Amino acid sequence: MPGTRVTLKDIAKRLGLSMPTVSRALADHPDISAATKERVREVAQALHYIPNYRARYLRAKHSRLIALIVPEMNTFFVPAMIAGINRVVQQNDYSLIVFQSDNSIVQERRLVEYCTHLSADGVLIVLSSETSDLAHLETLREVGIPVVLLDKTIETTRHSTVTIDDQEVGREAANYLIERGHTRSVGIFGDQRQRISSLRLKGFKRAHAEQGIPLAESQVLRITMLDELGEQLEQAFARHPDLTAIFTMTDELLVFTHHLLMRRGTRIPEEVSLLAISDGLAPTFLHPNVTHLRHSGGEVGERTAHFLIGLIEHNSDAMMDVRIRTTLVELGSVTTRTQRPARR
């Protein structure tokens, strides 16, 4: 009869044994004779016994559940990250519960609380864009649930993080362009309320400053909504006829920028060079393939999950800021300009 589960008691009754004996038999406990174990296993099979994990884990302090809270499922980075996390989580016999905060701090708070209700063994969280402090994570600390922040974080000394060195990668991007003679480039960045965006921009600016290359504010595009991009890009072209390179800080910005360039007939890299920070997928199906600083979502996910599971299993509250390095993948969307950069 559907809905009614076979329990240990049922098996016990069938065999004239006690529940503990059946439990131990199935757990291959040494106290139980081989013959009994065999009989128990047979009946368990025949009756389609299914263990009840809620009952089992009621005594145990762990649940083998890991929760992931993401602000949204964008197209490129997050799915790859989830896949990476999931791989490690499954390999270690945990299950992954995925929540989406829709970039709302209210939702995020609710979800964090929910994680405690579920007794998650650990929580991974990509902060929402509205999140400006980490008070809501204290609940987790109180009950001893380890948390790791990844990708999008804010400044914190109380939580472990896995990120890339956003400022450094912004700097590398700019240097790469400058070294190749691009003294007038446009950088396309995301919402500046997000640390990830502001840091990448900061690095981008710093590189210009260090190299003595001027960078006007109009060379920096801060994109909150993707549909602003078209207009802002046109303005940049209009204001900077000497523009020779464009840098995009995410895959989303890359594909839209690429599309806009194609639409206006701008040839890459003959007229404008294109450089991105990317997961690596989009650059290979855009034409021409796009040179990028690779930041693999899958790798971030895997490493973060490993780290979290380490915290869980060693019952550690070690704090660590893991910085993942990006690798440069040159695919020919950036030219080297022969004329020397003009210095002031």
Place this chain on the structure above:
Amino acid sequence: MPGTRVTLKDIAKRLGLSMPTVSRALADHPDISAATKERVREVAQALHYIPNYRARYLRAKHSRLIALIVPEMNTFFVPAMIAGINRVVQQNDYSLIVFQSDNSIVQERRLVEYCTHLSADGVLIVLSSETSDLAHLETLREVGIPVVLLDKTIETTRHSTVTIDDQEVGREAANYLIERGHTRSVGIFGDQRQRISSLRLKGFKRAHAEQGIPLAESQVLRITMLDELGEQLEQAFARHPDLTAIFTMTDELLVFTHHLLMRRGTRIPEEVSLLAISDGLAPTFLHPNVTHLRHSGGEVGERTAHFLIGLIEHNSDAMMDVRIRTTLVELGSVTTRTQRPARR
């Protein structure tokens, strides 16, 4: 002290009440006086009481957990689908557990079994490419857990499905091209062991047959690995100099095909028209934008989740095959050829 949770008993002790009273107070049970409720709530707050869902749901037959098993996280469709499912699931106070079968039937079986251990209230499953029968889903039926198959399925009379009419959409695609004078087109399809691929191909072929347009086997590309696509496409071009249109059955195939066309300098749509079945995102950032039959992952996810939750909450085992209609989105990657199609 971290790890030690505050329980109802603690609150009860603190107030000199019994555990049931505290439980009822927090549940706003009418038997409890307003004054007591207030005191209980205060103490619960002060002590940072966190309910233990595993204990709560030990008695209840439900868990408010919905499991999703996907073969892989591709880039386009699946993430959008997950986002859609998650939206509905969260709105209805369920949680979504995501598993990945890596296209392995062994994993899939393991995961389905795991769903029963977790006492999931319902299971959504996108079948792996190795799955050829549904015997492993019987366990779920036995314990009364509703299942809905979505997107990639196989023939079944015992399970509900949510799909598009794959054969029909293949047919529509071909007809669209034929009506516009494309009598020599190439169709790019996925692994033929998957029903989704074989049906779309079947429809594509049928349309040609119905219209009396010949379709050589060399006009049909069956792609198992994406890296075969380049070579096969070149062969098709070589063999069919009169080729005027290309159809791709998924987003992945679309972006790679588009990339290959760009690389070989084929102009779209001047030289070759391009038509796709797509989630709608890729077509808008490729250049030119790609005309497609839209099949929204988000919508599929939402509708499926709604349906499943209906089954759960009405304790129904109704069977239903939901067919989601695609909508035609014309974005200019298909030209109309002036010369009439040559009939035989």
Place this chain on the structure above:
DNA sequence: ATTAGTTGCGCAATCGGTTGCGCAAACGAT
């Protein structure tokens, strides 16, 4: 034959809540 040790299993408590039922005190009605 008595003792010591091993083998195989059951009793009962426990995890943290929920729920049916009972019961005392307070209340109103006659």
Place this chain on the structure above:
DNA sequence: ATCGTTTGCGCAACCGATTGCGCAACTAAT
């Protein structure tokens, strides 16, 4: 003053599994 009703709360069972401990029965050693 008596009876019936309502109010507010506690007792104990229960969900399904795990586990420390105890206890027979059997074996082996002296």
